[in-house]
Amino acid sequence: MGEQRRPGVRRSEQVENGCAISGCGALLFILVAIVAIIPFGASCSPATVGPDGDGQAEFQASIVDDRKKLFSGELTYGTDVVAKVGDSFAYEVELTAIGENESSTWPPDHAQATPWPPPQRRNFQVGGVQSASLSSGSSSVKIESLSDAQTKQVIAEPGDMARWAWRISINEPGVYELLLTVVTYQGNSDRALAVLTPPITVSLHVEDTMSHRFESMKGFLAAFGVVVGGAITALLGAFAFRTQLIEFTREKRAQWQERRRGPQDDSRDGFL
Structure with a gap:
């Protein structure tokens, strides 16, 4: 029984070693592919458009050439x-x-x-x-x-x-x-x-035009009427308030005078 188990153990170790080798190979392949793609991507990148770049010079040349064709x-x-x-x-x-x-x-x-x-x-x-x-x-x-x-x-x-x-x-x-x-x-x-x-x-x-003047005058009169109406309303309100204030003042003054005269009249009657 012991001799039959040893080949099985050896086979599992071989399988594990093979998987490790395959994984390393796949990783190495990916790294090589990335290293190969990077230069290709750099060569496919857009041309530099700057004051010293070839793309800017071509762009300027195309503008100058097209202007000559006008x-x-x-x-x-x-x-x-x-x-x-x-x-x-x-x-x-x-x-x-x-x-x-x-x-x-x-x-x-x-x-x-x-x-x-x-x-x-x-x-x-x-x-x-x-x-x-x-x-x-x-x-x-x-x-x-x-x-x-x-x-x-x-x-x-x-x-x-x-x-x-x-x-x-x-x-x-x-x-x-x-x-x-x-x-x-x-x-x-x-x-x-x-x-x-x-x-x-x-x-x-x-x-x-006359029609525009008439419309403008209508608008002006309407606005003026609103202002005048507001002013008249304010004046009427102020006049009403003034009337009420005068009546209130007169009433208070009469009451004060009556209070002031009352004690003096009583003292005189008692003295006589």
């Missing part, structure tokens, strides 16, 4: 706009790449409703994705981009044209300034190759 364009716009309080009108600009068959239609169809002065023209570098924006710093001016005028449009060659239009509404008279900005982008990115500098200032002259 060509001349002409922006047509209005600098002075006249409107009335409550009006809602469209303001439109055109950007045309200069070519042999250059054409520009100005003023637009809605110019009959709004008196537009002669248009102005300004050169601008185009060639790619173009965008234009119109803004105002006043809360009295509401600017809304029209749905049929996309914010970004494409000019690929001379003769191409891009148009933008905005709906403008004003609720107070006065003179306002609108800022018109145009940008040429590098491809579909947000990197600007050319920016209209300085932006174009559009003067918006808003005239008052």
